[in-house]
Amino acid sequence: MPGTTRYFEDFRLGECVHSPEFTLTVDDLTDFARLSGDRHPMHLPSADGLQDGPIAHGPLGLARYFGTVHESGALRDSVIALLDTNWRYLAPLRVGQRLHYRTTVTRTRRASAGDRGVVNRWIELRTSGDQTLQQGSSAVLVKAHGVANADADPVANTPFSPRWARALATLLEKDELFSSTTELFDGGIGLASENDEVVLRVYRGAIIEAAGRTPAGPDFTLRGAEHSWAGLLTGPENDLIVRVHRGEFWAVGDTYTYLRLTAALQAIVDNLRVMHRAGATA
Structure with a gap:
């Protein structure tokens, strides 16, 4: 079930959140190929000659992250805008892998208006054995509980x-x-x-x-x-x-x-x- 919406003041530097585990399926690859238009044979169930089967599109790992955040409900009513994303692909994503996201808050910064703030996040896509397959940073602008001066924040x-x-x-x-x-x-x-x-x-x-x-x-x-x-x-x-x-x-x-x-x-x-x-x- 979705959790409680979190606002700017609810985030703390260094806090770490693990998402629920999920498994990549053939349908995930097929649906992403249809949406993105990237139907390269390496991404399709019929891929031949590839050890361990087809390889998922790299951006699927990033797109799935934002879906996971939405499903959690953490930012559903407080998010204003995604500000940036810097992402690296370290190892291939494959069908059948058990995966989860680990998100660490690396900085918060209240905007000058006082009613919102930026939350910087470090994100890792990991296997159940804790191998990191993808990682990167992403900043998001979220609403604050109320209007305040930045000097009031920790x-x-x-x-x-x-x-x-x-x-x-x-x-x-x-x-x-x-x-x-x-x-x-x-x-x-x-x-x-x-x-x-x-x-x-x-x-x-x-x-x-x-x-x-x-x-x-x-x-x-x-x-x-x-x-x-x-x-x-x-x-x-x-x-x-x-x-x-x-x-x-x-x-x-x-x-x-x-x-x-x-x-x-x-x-x-x-x-x-x-x-x-x-x-x-x-």
């Missing part, structure tokens, strides 16, 4: 905003590890996702500015995708170093300074995780 939901940076700076003021590992540093530390960046201006162990930009810019910037940051900040542990080795995060700029301040970055992440657990506001 600061933890809006990473890489100046407000988020200032809340982090307040926590770091009391962090002895951060102070001791930056006591000889005079410069800027950048934190960034695909599209947004904040800079912490540090002078001898103290943050003297936290903003979207600073005049001198950062000495280096720690970059990662939105979904990687969401996992790092809301997962079970601070596994920054593991994620760096996996290529989820990387440094741009002065790499020597980046390596010298590894412990300070760990302290930054620890405090961000505290902020996100607490759902802090600022």
Whole structure:
């Protein structure tokens, strides 16, 4: 049965939702071929010479996602518009596979009008054995419960905003590890996702500015995708170093300074995780 409609304020960074499992059928491929006009033999039940039978159209996986969201009822009465979709095809979809979608909220951002907001999502199409076949991001504009100023929303939901940076700076003021590992540093530390960046201006162990930009810019910037940051900040542990080795995060700029301040970055992440657990506001 469809669930309760969710509005902008109901979403939290890092929350993860699994859809019910479903099985791809021959009828799914035939119907999609008829609708799309793509009747390539590899997509049809009569496909010859293909191991494990016909291969589903790649976009079928994405189209089915939006149908699954509609069936859930989560956005049925609150959705205003789909804003973008970036999608990757990692492995073929085949008839008989048991599949489900995993959706992670990677950011929320209230619109200036105050009565709606953008929810960014990271989506994975997985098999019952948790192999990821397709993945990508999609942003949707949804109604809010009421009209409010963005400053009333949890600061933890809006990473890489100046407000988020200032809340982090307040926590770091009391962090002895951060102070001791930056006591000889005079410069800027950048934190960034695909599209947004904040800079912490540090002078001898103290943050003297936290903003979207600073005049001198950062000495280096720690970059990662939105979904990687969401996992790092809301997962079970601070596994920054593991994620760096996996290529989820990387440094741009002065790499020597980046390596010298590894412990300070760990302290930054620890405090961000505290902020996100607490759902802090600022």
